[in-house]
Every structure is written in structure tokens, then in C-alpha cells.
Amino acid sequence: MRRKIIAANWKMNMTNDEAEGFLETFLLEVGDEKRVDVVLVPSFTTLAKVSEKLSSVQNVKLGAQNMHWEKPGAFTGEISAEMLRELFVRYVVLGHSERRALFGETDAIVNKKTKAALAATMTPIVCIGETLAERDAGQVETVLETQLRGSLADLTPAQIEDLVLAYEPVWAIGTGRTATPQQAQEAHAFIRKTLAAISDDAIAGKVRIQYGGSVKPANTADLMSQPDIDGALVGGASLEPRGFAEIIQATCGTLG
Numbered sequence: 001m002r003r004k005i006i007a008a009n010w011k012m013n014m015t016n017d018e019a020e021g022f023l024e025t026f027l028l029e030v031g032d033e034k035r036v037d038v039v040l041v042p043s044f045t046t047l048a049k050v051s052e053k054l055s056s057v058q059n060v061k062l063g064a065q066n067m068h069w070e071k072p073g074a075f076t077g078e079i080s081a082e083m084l085r086e087l088f089v090r091y092v093v094l095g096h097s098e099r100r101a102l103f104g105e106t107d108a109i110v111n112k113k114t115k116a117a118l119a120a121t122m123t124p125i126v127c128i129g130e131t132l133a134e135r136d137a138g139q140v141e142t143v144l145e146t147q148l149r150g151s152l153a154d155l156t157p158a159q160i161e162d163l164v165l166a167y168e169p170v171w172a173i174g175t176g177r178t179a180t181p182q183q184a185q186e187a188h189a190f191i192r193k194t195l196a197a198i199s200d201d202a203i204a205g206k207v208r209i210q211y212g213g214s215v216k217p218a219n220t221a222d223l224m225s226q227p228d229i230d231g232a233l234v235g236g237a238s239l240e241p242r243g244f245a246e247i248i249q250a251t252c253g254t255l256g
């Protein structure tokens with residue numbers, strides 16, 4: 001049984017004051033819910049504040065939105081794994097479609113970052129997903145397989161077991177146009193089948209695959225009830241503390 005994982009990707013939003021306000025409400029709402037893993041992924045400038053606020057909280061973990069693969073050195077503007085570990089960051093989102101489309105991240109870059117995160121004992125959340133043009137051209141499986149094989153190249157089965165994947169169809173991100181539960185399930189099942197080909201059935205059965213793209217409280221239960229959907233990576237709806245807590249509660253409601 002895979003434990004569901006719900007993460008809030010705040011993207012380039014929230015000042016420290018706003019993050020503090022979010023936490024005040026959110027931590028009350030989420031209480032000591034432990035049936036799913038909960039991760040907050042704030043911006044770099046709010047990581048320290050959120051880390052401090054979560055230091056006495058057991059059931060909410062911290063993630064970062066990106067990191068560089070190199071050890072500390074002359075890489076102006078970049079953030080190392082060591083810097084994130086110092087702030088008790090446990091997860092790192094890698095290869096988000098916004099980074100791929102707007103900042104030139106390739107599968108090869110995502111691969112380097114994934115290896116560096118694993119070496120630093122952080123859990124990578126590796127994002128993959130097709131554009132609308134690719135879906136319309138019938139290329140969903142080709143795109144997902146290429147991204148998966150490229151991003152996870154040369155990882156050992158044990159390393160693959162340690163990561164989380166996020167299927168985020170680009171056309172569903174920030175558009176209000178969610179993939180139907182069936183579309184998402186189909187893609188997740190294909191991703192798991194590809195993982196089995198890269199590693200083996202047992203490992204593929206253990207890897208958690210999140211869905212991301214216009215997840216909100218109202219569509220959470222239907223998505224999270226799908227057999228191969230193991231959580232959500234939430235953008236816009238994660239900026240609202242009550243709404244994000246509702247997504248967590250709706251997910252818990254799908255558990256047996």
C-alpha cells in the first residue's frame with residue numbers, strides 16, 4: 001500500500017509575512033493528521049521562516065522548488081543541496097514544466113539534479129508531463145517515456161524506489177482544466193509500467209506518483225481514488241490554507 005503524499009508548490013508566491021499567516025491557519029486546520037504525507041514547498045526566501053515554524057511540527061515536511069547539482073562553488077544565483085539540508089528540507093521538486101519551458105531544463109539536467117538530491121538524502125519529486133500539442137498529436141506515451149528514461153538515467157533500482165514522481169500535464173497547470181480521473185489514471189498506469197521496464201515490478205509498485213494540474217478541494221476525491229494516483233502536487237489551490245487543508249482531508253476521505 002503506497003502512502004499518499006500531498007504537496008503544496010507555492011511557486012513564486014508568498015512573502016515571509018504571508019507565509020507566517022498561511023501557517024497560522026493551515027496548521028490549525030490540518031491538526032495532527034498523519035494518514036498522508038504533507039509537504040510544503042515554499043520559495044527560497046521563505047524556506048528559513050517556514051522551516052523554523054515547522055520545527056515543532058511532526059506531520060508537515062519541507063520541500064524546495066529547485067536545486068543545483070554541484071557542490072558549493074562559483075555558481076552565482078544557485079542553491080546547493082547542502083544549503084537545503086541545513087534548513088531541514090526533505091523533498092525537492094525537480095524538472096517542473098515551468099522550469100523546463102521557461103528556464104531551459106532538459107532531462108539531462110533533471111537527471112543530474114535527481115542524482116545530487118538522492119546523494120544528499122533528499123527525496124526528489126521528479127515532474128513529467130505532456131503539452132496540449134503533444135496530447136493532440138497522440139504523443140503522450142512517447143513524451144512520458146522519454147522524460148522518464150532521461151530524468152532517471154543510470155539510477156539504481158534502490159534509488160528509483162526512493163523518489164516520488166509527479167505527472168503534471170502542462171495543459172492542466174494553472175488553467176482550471178483538470179485532467180479527468182480517467183485521463184490521469186491512464187497516464188499514471190503507463191508511467192508505472194515504464195518504471196517496471198526501467199527497474200522491476202516490485203520497485204514500480206512502490207514508487208509514489210502524484211498528479212498535478214488544477215487540483216482543488218472539489219476534484220481531489222475523484223482523482224485520489226484512482227488506483228495509480230498516490231497524491232497531488234498542488235499549485236494555485238495550495239496558497240489558500242483552508243483550501244489546501246481541505247485537499248488533505250478529501251484525500252484522507254478516500255482511504256479505506
Ligand code: 13P
Nearest residue numbers: 009173174213214235236
Ligand atoms: P496548479 O495547481 O495551479 O494548476 O499548478 C499545478 C502545479 O504546477 C504544481 O506543481
